[in-house]
Amino acid sequence: MPAAPVPGARRPGAVQPATVDWMVGEHPARVLDLGSGRGGFAAALVEAGHEVFCLDHDPERVATLPGRLGTRLHVAGQVESMPYLSCHFDVVTASQTLHRFAPGLAATEIARVLRPGGHLAVLYQTRDDTVPWVRRLMGILQRVDPSAMQGAYGDASVADLAASPYFTDLERRDFRTWVPTTRAGLVSMAARRSAVAALPPAEREAVLAEVGGLYDSSARAPEPLLLPFRTTCWRAVVDHAGLAIDDDPGLTIAV
Numbered sequence: 233m234p235a236a237p238v239p240g241a242r243r244p245g246a247v248q249p250a251t252v253d254w255m256v257g258e259h260p261a262r263v264l265d266l267g268s269g270r271g272g273f274a275a276a277l278v279e280a281g282h283e284v285f286c287l288d289h290d291p292e293r294v295a296t297l298p299g300r301l302g303t304r305l306h307v308a309g310q311v312e313s314m315p316y317l318s319c320h321f322d323v324v325t326a327s328q329t330l331h332r333f334a335p336g337l338a339a340t341e342i343a344r345v346l347r348p349g350g351h352l353a354v355l356y357q358t359r360d361d362t363v364p365w366v367r368r369l370m371g372i373l374q375r376v377d378p379s380a381m382q383g384a385y386g387d388a389s390v391a392d393l394a395a396s397p398y399f400t401d402l403e404r405r406d407f408r409t410w411v412p413t414t415r416a417g418l419v420s421m422a423a424r425r426s427a428v429a430a431l432p433p434a435e436r437e438a439v440l441a442e443v444g445g446l447y448d449s450s451a452r453a454p455e456p457l458l459l460p461f462r463t464t465c466w467r468a469v470v471d472h473a474g475l476a477i478d479d480d481p482g483l484t485i486a487v
Contacts, residue, residue, distance in 0.1 A: 267329030340398060
């Protein structure tokens with residue numbers, strides 16, 4: 233079972249071009265990226281040649297996007313009530329964000345803004361605990377916090393997508409990325425966990441020393457240790473059969 237996504241604003245590993253091509257397609261498309269944050273995934277979409285619109289609930293984050301992406305096609309708003317015309321996008325993407333949205337409301341809005349034949353593409357990037365030293369790291373951290381590095385984080389939201397009457401032909405593809413990490417970086421990652429930070433000083437130092445020892449026994453000096461990530465992607469084709477889409481562009485759900 234994949235571990236929980238890496239915390240923090242930085243994406244854990246660069247999204248490979250092959251991942252973007254599988255999610256969106258190899259030909260230029262009009263793409264809406266949901267929950268864009270500061271535009272890490274949107275930048276990969278732009279680099280692949282797509283016309284990218286970003287939607288995020290935080291105006292301050294949205295304000296940084298033109299400088300990073302070079303366009304002003306970005307707004308602050310809610311996924312559950314999007315300020316876009318119906319049938320406006322070829323693809324909608326959600327990179328590590330789908331679980332944040334109300335499933336029923338978000339699914340109908342995403343379906344509304346997609347053109348017929350368009351699709352939703354979802355990405356979650358997690359630590360790959362099939363690698364032995366990562367399993368040992370998980371064991372160390374779970375002694376302090378049983379929830380550490382557990383759970384298939386995106387599965388529940390993708391299950392909601394699969395159950396939606398507005399999407400069909402759900403597909404999945406896994407990609408692996410290896411990210412170099414230093415001893416200090418691995419120890420810092422462990423130290424940032426709230427359960428580790430809350431330990432009495434002596435216990436915290438013992439845990440961090442064990443993490444450092446794991447690095448020493450697993451890395452092949454002078455090369456850095458490679459932290460593996462699994463990038464899991466899903467895509468589903470929109471099905472407008474259950475929607476009545478008006479030109480205003482309001483949405484009526486057929487009963």
